[in-house]
Amino acid sequence: MPIEVNGKSFETDEEGYLANLGEWEKDLATAMAAEDGIDLGDDHWEIINFLREYYEEYQIAPAVRVLTKAVGKKLGKDKGNSKYLYELFPYGPGKQACKFAGLPKPTGCV
Amino acid sequence: MAVKEFEKPELQEFTTIPKLVEEATSHLAPFKSKEEFQQSLGYPGELVDNWEDVALDKMGDLLKRYRSLRVYMDSCIQCGACTDKCHYYLGTKDPNNMPVGRQNLMRGVYRKHFTLPGKFFPKLVGAVDLTKEVLDDWYSYYHQCSQCRRCAVFCPIGIDTAEISMAAREIMDSVGVGQKYCNEIIGKVNKIGNNLGLPEPALADTLEGLEEDVLDDTEVDVKFPLDVKDSDVLLVTPSADFFAEPHVDGLMGYAKVFHQAGISWTLSSHASEAANFGMFIGSYDNMRKLALRIREAALELNVKRIVFGECGHAWRVAYSFLNTLAGPFDFLDPRYPVPQHICEVTHDLMNKNVLQFDKSANDDKVLTFHDSCNVARASNMGDIIGGQFTLPRDIIRATTNNFYDMEEETIREKTFCCGGGGGLLTDDLIELRMKGAQPRMEALKRVVEDHGVTHMAAICAICKSQFSKAFQYYGFELDQIISLHHLVGDALIMNKKEL
16 A cells, blocks of 8 residues: 655555655655654654664664663653653554654564 | 554453354454565465365365364364353354354365265255355454464363364465465564564674663673573573563563573574464474574584573474474483473572572562463473473462462463464454453453452563553553563572672
8 A cells, every 4th residue: 555745655565564665754754653643753753763773774673672772871761661662652662663764564473 | 553443342350251243353364475475485475276176185185194183173063162262252252263163164175075975965064165255264264263272171072273273274375375474474584583583783782782781770790692602501582582572571581590590591593583483374394494493503502401481382382392393302411301491490490499589579569470372281391290380380479479360260271362372463463362362351350450460470472462462452551461580580689799
């Protein structure tokens, strides 16, 4: 099911994850989030940007503890936990934030 | 996300048997596997033209290979003992989710094509042709079985619906109709070594981070070794333990146990996965291929023991099949079981007083324990009858002051599945997962109300992930599901002097 943003069409898989990672752009993330009823603010972008940087280096989304630690270091210890991430991404930081960031969905027993 | 709305079950005081609703969940079917995932496992990429012939040939082959399958097809007396035992039937009300209903989807085809009465008098014996509609029903309902085997406990003949589901999935794969979730994941293990597709550099980075975390928390320099040759123990654990919560707290618990006991251990980047989804799709060949990675890693790293982390079906494959799949393991230390469960390791060290606990560290919690289906009904621990039930409970009692079991009918060999096992832990089946979790949630709600239970411990990666979701859905908190070895890690008295 492709998503249309600014007149451009982005191919996604059955679950709405971007098919070609290279095509990602910010407006696409905003549109995906809007579909899930989320208005992306600076707090969301901090996470999305970190996910993309980590993915670029390691070819996988960061583990939850890697993510919470990075967030804690940057934004303060009170935000370095899953609760904070779930407030931002109610469907789970791993899956929902990855989707907005244009990364593939984490698979397995997670 | 893109999930259709469905009616939310209301939790009852006791699980009741619902009135049947025909085809209540006939609309549920997981995404089909893409061509590339199918082919990488040795299956056709899409439905083959002569699929009926191929499917019946495969079924004939399986009936010959697995005597059990033929016995299960022949011996059901339709007595009804299983009808109200499946969590998916209890949660969905769909009669095809009664174990006998699920079995009959295959039994009809079996009678038509593999028995004389079915050939000559099909209507009299409920024999049916394998049509496209029947294949679609198979795809839907054999992916509404978590292969938990609860029904088999109550069947007077011992018919195991899990094996029938496995056979059905194998037949469907052979004609090119596979499930995306399982088959994509098996492909990732073959390529990268684990279900997540977590490459070695990311794994190394993650483990390094965990070392820092434990050091910060405990002031003890606990290591998380990766690919260290000549270690005593190779730990094979679900990759969710590296990646997700509450799993990772369990991994930290295992590391503390090894550290405190002075056991040298290592993880392997080649065998960085305990799970074996080859079992879920009923494929001996794929199961064997995955299991061989563990053998290869054990040989390469020259270890003396293989220990499995908290993963339910991995322990079934390990306990029941590893020796025949990937053995012989005559190069390992014969003084230890091959393989060994982390609970056996901890329990043994506990009994020898190598590990000491400060139970008060867990005084903020009142515990209950969820028996994972594959551990409960397809394995053992400690080489004592019922050890798979007593060892984890002994560990909980040794590490906490407050523990209450859930209702007898819902624990031990009668435990209810979490609702996400058997290759169904995927978002496209979220309706099934939430409905299937209902019986477990009802039993949990009772101990929460009666005894003030705050946390449920589990020893399976799938259970932990499934409950993280189901708890939120049914009004519990996300962090009320925890790893058993989280309790161990928190209560373990650590020796700080070597820092």
